[in-house]
Amino acid sequence: MNTAPEPVFSQPWHAQVFALTVYLNEAGHFDWPDWAARFSTTLKAHGLTRELDGGEDYFNAWLETLESLLTELGQTSPDQVEQMRKAWEAAYLATPHGDVVRLGT
Amino acid sequence: MTGLIATVGLMPHDHSEHPHALLPPDPALRVKALETILTGKGLITPGALDEIIDTYQNRIGPQNGADVVARAWSDADFRLALLKDATPVVADLGYYGRQGEHMVVVENTPEQHNMVVCTLCSCYPWPLLGIPPGWYKSDAYRARAVREPRKVLADFGVTLPRGTAVRVWDSTAEVRYLVLPMRPEGSEGLGREDLARLVTRDSMIGTGLALAPGGGA
Numbered sequence: 001m002n003t004a005p006e007p008v009f010s011q012p013w014h015a016q017v018f019a020l021t022v023y024l025n026e027a028g029h030f031d032w033p034d035w036a037a038r039f040s041t042t043l044k045a046h047g048l049t050r051e052l053d054g055g056e057d058y059f060n061a062w063l064e065t066l067e068s069l070l071t072e073l074g075q076t077s078p079d080q081v082e083q084m085r086k087a088w089e090a091a092y093l094a095t096p097h098g099d100v101v102r103l104g105t
Numbered sequence: 106m107t108g109l110i111a112t113v114g115l116m117p118h119d120h121s122e123h124p125h126a127l128l129p130p131d132p133a134l135r136v137k138a139l140e141t142i143l144t145g146k147g148l149i150t151p152g153a154l155d156e157i158i159d160t161y162q163n164r165i166g167p168q169n170g171a172d173v174v175a176r177a178w179s180d181a182d183f184r185l186a187l188l189k190d191a192t193p194v195v196a197d198l199g200y201y202g203r204q205g206e207h208m209v210v211v212e213n214t215p216e217q218h219n220m221v222v223c224t225l226c227s228c229y230p231w232p233l234l235g236i237p238p239g240w241y242k243s244d245a246y247r248a249r250a251v252r253e254p255r256k257v258l259a260d261f262g263v264t265l266p267r268g269t270a271v272r273v274w275d276s277t278a279e280v281r282y283l284v285l286p287m288r289p290e291g292s293e294g295l296g297r298e299d300l301a302r303l304v305t306r307d308s309m310i311g312t313g314l315a316l317a318p319g320g321g322a
Contacts, residue, residue, distance in 0.1 A: 008162045008236045013133035018236070019157035020140060023149065025204060032204035036278035040226040047244050054242030058227070063132050066139070076142050084138035085131075092134075095126040103141065 014059045021066055029073060039065045161236055169200050170233035170283055171304035174315075175297045177210075178288045188212055191283070200232040206278065208233070212285040213311075217270050220258070220311030221282045222250035228276035230283050234306060241310065251275070261312040274311075284311040291318050 009015035177184040211219040229237040274282040286308040307313030
């Protein structure tokens with residue numbers, strides 16, 4: 001029997017999006033059954049086109065659910081998220097390797 | 106905007122290959138974008154997310170469930186209370202659901218083997234088992250556990266006696282199940298800590314059995 005521990009999160013962003021969701025739930029922005037129902041709907045929609053393996057695609061569905069929930073709650077908008085994503089991308093590309101990446105400097 | 110920083114270079118690699126910081130994958134940047142926006146609105150306290158990640162990476166895991174199972178094996182009153190209403194019993198040990206879920210423990214017997222799935226998404230007793238493994242979240246397990254549980258068990262290397270029925274429990278956001286595996290033969294006389302070492306994560310999901318003492322890995 002393989003007893004080697006598997007990493008809890010295989011990618012740092014999986015942990016980040018998980019923690020962000022748990023945090024917002026605990027702060028009272030939405031309740032967990034509502035989250036689970038929405039997430040289930042996304043998983044179903046994704047699963048229609050291919051079989052999900054429970055890894056990267058699972059957290060992609062998770063992120064998509066969180067993005068649409070936050071939009072619905074009026075906390076973010078798709079345009080705003082896309083702009084901020086681009087800003088981070090630009091920051092990474094403009095930062096010499098090994099330096100700390102800062103936004104908008 | 107200042108004060109928003111990220112550290113890079115988590116993976117060891119040849120620095121000379123990258124003139125700029127290693128660009129994270131698209132979804133990672135989208136998560137960062139959400140974090141930045143929500144932090145800017147004052148909805149996220151800096152450090153709060155790291156604390157949640159640390160908790161789930163280091164403090165919550167199957168060792169919690171194994172502790173509960175070992176107690177149930179060695180204390181008849183605890184076992185009865187656990188089977189009757191697990192939520193307050195495990196909360197007393199410090200294992201409580203942060204999402205307000207109810208915990209239900211189902212006991213394996215020679216007559217009935219229990220197995221847990223979440224057909225909805227991936228509901229799981231986080232406080233007792235931590236974050237579910239990839240296979241628990243896969244479409245294949247979620248669909249097959251209900252349809253052909255014995256075949257799934259066989260895939261996990263578990264063959265049950267013909268007389269043992271298999272019951273599959275479907276977790277929801279409100280109710281999370283934990284399997285109380287059968288105490289293995291030859292474990293008489295073991296203390297609670299030694300017993301806990303026999304309790305695997307899969308044995309508490311129902312896709313495995315508890316290990317035999319001295320059986321090795």
